[in-house]
């Protein structure tokens with residue numbers, strides 16, 4: 021899908037020209053309500069842009085001011101497990117880029133694999149492992165938008181990571197492994213993922229980061245640890261989607277303060 025029709029629809033709904041895009045993950049949508057003044061655009065009104073079907077994802081783009089910056093906030097993301105193609109999951113990132121956004125802040129809910137972590141922790145993503153079994157760049161490449169074989173070294177901008185740590189001194193830092201879901205992992209899978217070097221596991225973020233980097237955007241990702249996915253006998257937790265939303269909702273105020281603090285100093 022060509023992004024031009026989507027950009028035309030956006031321009032018909034808002035005169036704002038945000039430079040920063042923010043994606044709010046599961047249970048983390050409350051921050052979008054703090055954007056003021058704001059133009060709120062349902063995804064359904066944007067051609068080419070799929071609807072959010074996941075629980076806890078409102079499905080609208082909120083464009084306006086947050087911490088004195090012009091931002092476009094996705095109140096709800098699109099996930100691969102919803103059945104969307106990777107190109108659809110990452111379509112909003114391409115639209116953001118064409119619209120003039122050059123910095124992307126992603127948030128998500130994840131399971132903690134690092135035994136030092138606790139539910140409720142926030143982790144600055146330092147790097148990722150793509151185990152989703154798919155890649156949003158597969159297929160013909162438009163060389164005008166980005167390279168066929170993009171570099172993913174320092175995909176998570178070192179300066180933005182340092183800025184996040186300076187805003188909140190108690191953040192974790194680590195590697196996020198993306199899986200397709202939608203089931204939570206078996207204990208054997210969790211032990212394997214930890215062995216591969218991941219600190220947290222989740223079902224999003226990786227596709228958006230791959231596309232954002234290919235088109236040259238700066239990326240910051242903050243993962244909210246909603247449960248400890250250790251896979252260690254005796255410490256095995258049963259995880260539910262409801263519990264994930266509940267813990268993410270409780271961590272939301274701190275995540276919001278972090279994002280606003282980053283925006284103020286970016």
Ligand code: HPA
Nearest residue numbers: 129130131221222223249
């Ligand atoms: N695994 C995968 N995704 C998740 C988890 C988990 O334990 N918690 C929140 N999102």
